[in-house]
Amino acid sequence: MRRPPTLPTLVCAAALLLTGCGGGEEQDNKAPTTPTGVTAQAGSATSVHVMWTAATDDQSVTGYEVFQKGTRVSTLPGNKTMVDIDKLSPSTAYSFTVRAKDAQGKLSKPSAPVSVTTPAPTPDDRKPPTTPSGLTGAVAGQKAVTLSWARATDDIGVTAYDVYQEGTRIHSVPGTATSARVTGLRPGTVYTFTLRARDAAENSSPDSGSVDLTTPAAAGAGPNTAPTGLTATAKKGSVELRWSPPKADGAIESHELYLNGKYATTIVWGTMPTGSTASYTMTVSDPPGTRYSVKLRAKLPDGKWGDFSAQRTVITR
Structure with a gap:
């Protein structure tokens, strides 16, 4: 007499319909390669x-x-x-x-x-390096850029150059370098880079001028939707912003304003601005000399938020 299948056999038979008996999720049995x-x-x-x-x-x-x-x-x-x-x-x-x-x-x-x-300490060195000048950049594919600049000077010596992206240090190179390659970026994204020189006593120079670079979009991606040409001008008690909204199939009715990397307000016009340039005056109450970093993104006609603009830094008057 043929014996009925046991419970494990039935479970295995059912599992065959999904992943195969004894199978399951793909096993990761291989360690990563060595960096x-x-x-x-x-x-x-x-x-x-x-x-x-x-x-x-x-x-x-x-x-x-x-x-x-x-x-x-x-x-x-x-x-x-x-x-x-x-x-x-x-x-x-x-x-x-x-x-x-x-x-x-x-x-x-x-x-x-x-x-x-590590070098010897310089406890009496309180003077920061000069500001690096002539910062330029070029896109090096969808996920990388190269930056170049003129050397800064220091009374003791420049030990490093720090690359900042929207106020965050993302890369460092030796003080003898005048170029850097930044990788790990996203396709179709606008990046704003600045540079600081640093000495052995951790004194950092002021920010260099900024450079905006946009990585190429991935294959099949839509057009870039970032506002362009953003400028920020300090006035007494305010900051005046001007920019060009992205082109879209319909009216751009609002923008989000980000201040120092955080959402600040939504700009909505009662009457849409005419022409290719929009403007907004941001009232500020902080004392003169306060540093602000600003960027924008537009709400597209389909209801989605577009890409961020380049970031601008301004110091209040």
């Missing part, structure tokens, strides 16, 4: 900037861990390939390695170690 191209540059007497080339994984790289002689000193998400290690000791030799991590927690092998020695 390469690791560099370490002393940015000051107490900080080092560590960079590397992104690792790969059969699923995805979800993070990186930076080690100093076997001790983990930083953990970063998978889209970051650089970090500043702070609170170090002056005139001290350090050695760094980097490991990649995937979603299953698997770690790559450590990268080749890189050595760096």
Whole structure:
């Protein structure tokens, strides 16, 4: 007599209809590749900037861990390939390695170690470097740009140049450099970069002039929807903004204004402005010398918010 199938057999048979018996989600049994191209540059007497080339994984790289002689000193998400290690000791030799991590927690092998020695402290150096001049840039594909500038000067010496994107430091290069390549950007996005020079005492120069760069859109993406030509002019008790709204199949009736990276207000006109330029006067109550960073995005005729404009920095009068 044929015996009826057991419960495990029935469960397995049912599972075959979905994933196959003994199957399930694809297993990630492979660790990420080892990060390469690791560099370490002393940015000051107490900080080092560590960079590397992104690792790969059969699923995805979800993070990186930076080690100093076997001790983990930083953990970063998978889209970051650089970090500043702070609170170090002056005139001290350090050695760094980097490991990649995937979603299953698997770690790559450590990268080749890189050595760096922080410079001696300069406690009496209170004078910042001069402002870097002549900042220019060029797009280098959908996810990268290159920046160039003229050297700054310092009474002791420039140890690093820091690249800022909308007020956040995103990259550093040695004080001998006059160019940088910034990667990990998004396609079809406008970026505003500025530069500061830094010395061994952590004195930073004022911001350089800004440069706006727009990465090419991804294949099949629609047109860029960012407002263009934004200017910000300080007046007594106010800041006057002028810009060109994006072109769209219909009227642009409102814009969102962001102040220092945070939403501030929605600009809605009772009567739509005519011509190609819009304007708005922002009343400010902070004392003269206050620094503001402003950017805009438009509400498109389909109800969606468009891309952000380039960011502008203004100091109140």
